[in-house]
Amino acid sequence: MDKVFISGNDTFGESAIRAGCRCYFGYPITPQNELGEYMAAHMRNAGGVFIQSESELAAINMTIGASCTGSRVMTSSSSPGISLKQEGISFLAALELPAVIVNVMRGGPGLGNIAPSQGDYFQSTRGGGHGDYRTPVFAPGTIQEIADLTFHAFEVADKYRTPVLLLGDGMMGQTKEPVVFPEPLNLKEMPEKEWALKGRGKGKSRYMASLILDPVEEERHNWKLVRKYKEIEKNEVMYEEYMTDDADIVVVAYGTVARIAKGAIKRVRTEGIKAGLLRPITLWPFPKDILVDLASRIKKFIVFEMSTGQMVEDVQLAIGNKAHIAFHGRPGGVVPTPAEFARYINREISQK
Amino acid sequence: MNLKNKWPEYYKKDVISHYCPGCGHGIAHRLVSEVLEDLDIGGKAVLVNPAGCAVLAYLYFDFDVLESAHGRGTAMATGIKRANPDLFVISYQGDGDLAAIGTAETIHSANRGENITVIFINNAVYGMTGGQMAPTTLLGQKTTTSVAGRNPAFEGYPLHITDLLATLPGVVYAERTALDGPAGIVKTKKAITNAFQSQIDGLGYSIIEILSPCPTNWKKSPVDSFKWIKEEMTKEFPVGVLTDKRKKYKEEKIAV
Ligand SMILES: Cc1ncc(C[n+]2csc(CCOP(=O)(O)OP(=O)(O)O)c2C)c(N)n1
Ligand code: SF4
Numbered sequence: 001m002d003k004v005f006i007s008g009n010d011t012f013g014e015s016a017i018r019a020g021c022r023c024y025f026g027y028p029i030t031p032q033n034e035l036g037e038y039m040a041a042h043m044r045n046a047g048g049v050f051i052q053s054e055s056e057l058a059a060i061n062m063t064i065g066a067s068c069t070g071s072r073v074m075t076s077s078s079s080p081g082i083s084l085k086q087e088g089i090s091f092l093a094a095l096e097l098p099a100v101i102v103n104v105m106r107g108g109p110g111l112g113n114i115a116p117s118q119g120d121y122f123q124s125t126r127g128g129g130h131g132d133y134r135t136p137v138f139a140p141g142t143i144q145e146i147a148d149l150t151f152h153a154f155e156v157a158d159k160y161r162t163p164v165l166l167l168g169d170g171m172m173g174q175t176k177e178p179v180v181f182p183e184p185l186n187l188k189e190m191p192e193k194e195w196a197l198k199g200r201g202k203g204k205s206r207y208m209a210s211l212i213l214d215p216v217e218e219e220r221h222n223w224k225l226v227r228k229y230k231e232i233e234k235n236e237v238m239y240e241e242y243m244t245d246d247a248d249i250v251v252v253a254y255g256t257v258a259r260i261a262k263g264a265i266k267r268v269r270t271e272g273i274k275a276g277l278l279r280p281i282t283l284w285p286f287p288k289d290i291l292v293d294l295a296s297r298i299k300k301f302i303v304f305e306m307s308t309g310q311m312v313e314d315v316q317l318a319i320g321n322k323a324h325i326a327f328h329g330r331p332g333g334v335v336p337t338p339a340e341f342a343r344y345i346n347r348e349i350s351q352k
Numbered sequence: 353m354n355l356k357n358k359w360p361e362y363y364k365k366d367v368i369s370h371y372c373p374g375c376g377h378g379i380a381h382r383l384v385s386e387v388l389e390d391l392d393i394g395g396k397a398v399l400v401n402p403a404g405c406a407v408l409a410y411l412y413f414d415f416d417v418l419e420s421a422h423g424r425g426t427a428m429a430t431g432i433k434r435a436n437p438d439l440f441v442i443s444y445q446g447d448g449d450l451a452a453i454g455t456a457e458t459i460h461s462a463n464r465g466e467n468i469t470v471i472f473i474n475n476a477v478y479g480m481t482g483g484q485m486a487p488t489t490l491l492g493q494k495t496t497t498s499v500a501g502r503n504p505a506f507e508g509y510p511l512h513i514t515d516l517l518a519t520l521p522g523v524v525y526a527e528r529t530a531l532d533g534p535a536g537i538v539k540t541k542k543a544i545t546n547a548f549q550s551q552i553d554g555l556g557y558s559i560i561e562i563l564s565p566c567p568t569n570w571k572k573s574p575v576d577s578f579k580w581i582k583e584e585m586t587k588e589f590p591v592g593v594l595t596d597k598r599k600k601y602k603e604e605k606i607a608v
Contacts, residue, residue, distance in 0.1 A: 023435050049434040053427070054460035061424035061457070065400070065431020068418050069439070073431075091421050197416045197432075199396040199439055205362075207410035209401075209419035 003178040008143050008168060011179055012102050013038035015150035016074045018184040021100070022048035023066040023073040025059040029081045030114040031170035032104035036076065056081040060088030060101075067097040068208055070196030072154055076102035078170075079120050080111060082128075089163050090129030093225070094210035098157035100150070101135075102166045104173040107333030115333025116170035116256055121310035124165050125284040132222050134229050136236060137165040137283040139254045143177035149281070151182045156236060160228055161195070167283065169306065171256045171335060238281035239290055243269070247276030249300040249349055252291070252315050254280050256335070257304050263338030268345050275345050283311070288318040295322040302326040302348050304341055306334070360385040362394035364414045374574025376531045376564025377406050380473055383537070384442065385413065387544045391552065397440040398432055400425045404446035405479040405566075423454025426461035429468045440551060441468045448478045451487040451513040458513065465522025465556035469547045472514065472559055475566040476585065483569030487511040490588050495569070510588050514561040518594035524555040524601055526594040530563040532581040539591075546598075555601045563589060 006014070012035050016024070024039040036052065043050040049066070053059040059075045066073045077085060082103045092099050105120050107113040124137045136156055140146040150166060157164040197206060212218040240258075243265060244250055253261040258279040265275045278294060280287050295301070301323055303312040312327045319325060328344045330336045359365060363385040371378045388394035394415045401409035403422035410417035420428050425443035433441040450458050450472050461468065477495055478484040485498040488510050492501040502510075518526040525547050529540040540562055547558035563585050565577035572580060 023431070025431070051430070051434065051464075054456050057424065058427040058430075058457050058460065061421060061427035062431035062434075064420075064424075065418070065428035065433075066435035067431070068398075068428075069432055069435040071435040073435075087421055088424070197398050197418060197439075198436070199398060200415050201395045205364075205414045205416055207413075207417040207419070209410050209417075211407055211419060 001180055003180055005176055006179050007034060007174060007176045008146050009034035009104065009173040010038045011143050011146040012076065012150050012166065013042065014181060015147045016100065017042060017046050018182055019072065019151045019154040020185040020187050020190055021072040021074045021154060023071050025051050025053050025062040025075050026077065027053050027056050027059050027081060029078045031106055031173050032076055032078050035102065056084035060085040063099050064088060064091055064097060067099050068197050070193035074100045078104045078106045079108050082120065086129035089135065090131050090133060091210055092163040093133035093135065094131065095208050096161040098161050099163045100153045100157055100166060101163055105167065105169045113333045114170060116306060116335055117331065117333050118169060118255065118257065118306040119331060121283065121307060124167055133225055134284055135163050135165050136232055137167055139167045139281060139283050141255055141258050141279060143175060144179050147179050147181050160232055167255065169256050233285040236282060237285045237287050239287040240279040240281060242277040242279065244276035244278065244294060246274050247298055248274045249302060249345060250294055250298050251275060251277045251302050251304060253277065253304040254283060254311065257306055260336055260338055261304050261341055264341030264345060267338055267342040273345060273349050286314045291315060291318040295319045299323045300348055302328065302344060305329045307331050360389055362388045362414045364412055367411055370408055372568040374565055374567040374577055376475060377473060379531050379537060380471060380562055380564060381409065381412055383541045383544055384471060387541060387548055388415065390545065391548055393440045393552065396438060397442065399442040399444055400428045402445045402449040404449050406444055406446065407480065409444060423449050424457055425449065425454065426470065427457045430461050430466050433466060433468050442471060443468060444471045446479065447474045447486045447488040451511050462517045462523050462557045463520050467551055467554055467556055469551050470559040472561040473564045474561050474589065475564045477566055477569045479566050479569055490584060514559060514594055517559060523557045523559065523595055524597045525550045525558040528561040528589060528591050528594060530581050530586055530591050531565060532578045550598055553602065555598060
């Protein structure tokens, strides 16, 4: 397929349709409105369902309804709307229903602003809603990667019967780049979902319920979910290493920030500083093993985030005191510059 | 007379009900199952059950059921019906579920004219959580959170949500009935039949509000509960058809 010049928000939509998504439910919120608008323009032509819901609560619950029939479903929002969806995401996890949820993050807390941010890392990687569960979280770094990971997210959601989060930010939603899309899936060739509710016909009736009144049974269900999460941790970790081979210092950053960090690394390399980058692509499961590996030979790490410091806690958990870990963050919607990052790398290198 | 007690095909046998003696939920369940069988649509049916006393409805219904988050039944029903229009979709909800926490979903699914049917159990209290005030609690009615009786100065007025819904073009059929004795039960079955048939005909949203006894939280015997519905509840919530646009929509071929 040829390259098309397309924005991040539109790319989420186009890739979802190509992945066989035939139901989209969403409520407008900046900076992801173009995604809903893209679905409004294209979903019905693709033979699918588009509903502008009355709220994010309604959208996530429509998502649950459509998912239980076996349909591939997407909903999207930005930070405050994702907070509203959390009860439903917890239900999806409990009911073991697949769905893809896009969060184009903006500055917060509260209404915050509409500028790019990474303030929802904790919410995304720790479950987010109530109860003991996790959701796989993919954090694309380019618009091409939005196309690839959106496609992949539907596969992972179906494979493990779990809600999956795609985490972007306001900058990524608006940026346009050349993209080569994956070939569309043929719906007729997709495997039948045996578990879906299709009416009992002449057979046995079925139900899906997350109510498990007996604590011992609920505990069993919890451990069953954990076994699934362990499988996901084993199989689904994704990351990118950039110039780490000879590095004396490794930057850890994801999404938009990783991109800016690459600029900073190129800059300091011209000054003779050997810096590299580890870019987690899955935020949960977090790429712990590679960090442990890197920490066995590299003694300085610096974590950059557009937050007051959230992913840095996962880096600390992975590396412990095997290496020195510094942090620099710009929360609230401020986008840092490569020059700013370069200064921080410089400072860390010059410190003993 | 040859009376036969035939067990409905879409109601499970050999399960012990958790509903209190005299509760209306069991009666409403049975009616829903019977009408599904009468109209031969149980095999395609998916019911969304609420958070509320009917949270365990999936243990009794012998057709497919999805349990919902409190109040979100019609959003889930929308998702099911839109994703697979061949399914026959019912949202079964209490008054707290439908007219308090789920009001937005209730109104907007109706306003979109979703081709689904809502079975709305109005028992004027929150049954499951122990008898708190509901949006439909009567003026003067004592509950655990309107201890001196519902006073409009503090608690506002009983919400006539089905009357509101009946004003919407998307709502093809709305009727209020009362489980206040054998005649009321027969009328309720007829109303459910009309609503289900509207969905089969693709005419849009239908809702049956059923005034339903909760002897436990009303602190009345089952017999007195029937009486209270007949004498008190129907004064505030008169039974009858609230809107019937079936003929008009059939002629205009407003099929969804
Ligand atoms: C988000 C949320 N809030 C509160 C509850 C607790 N809750 C469960 S059922 C219910 C009220 C049920 O009352 P109603 O809808 O009238 O149904 P009934 O039990 O009377 O049949 C409440 C408040 C919940 N499950 N979820
Ligand atoms: S509390 Fe009321 S509504 Fe709930 S089961 Fe008992 S009688 Fe029925």
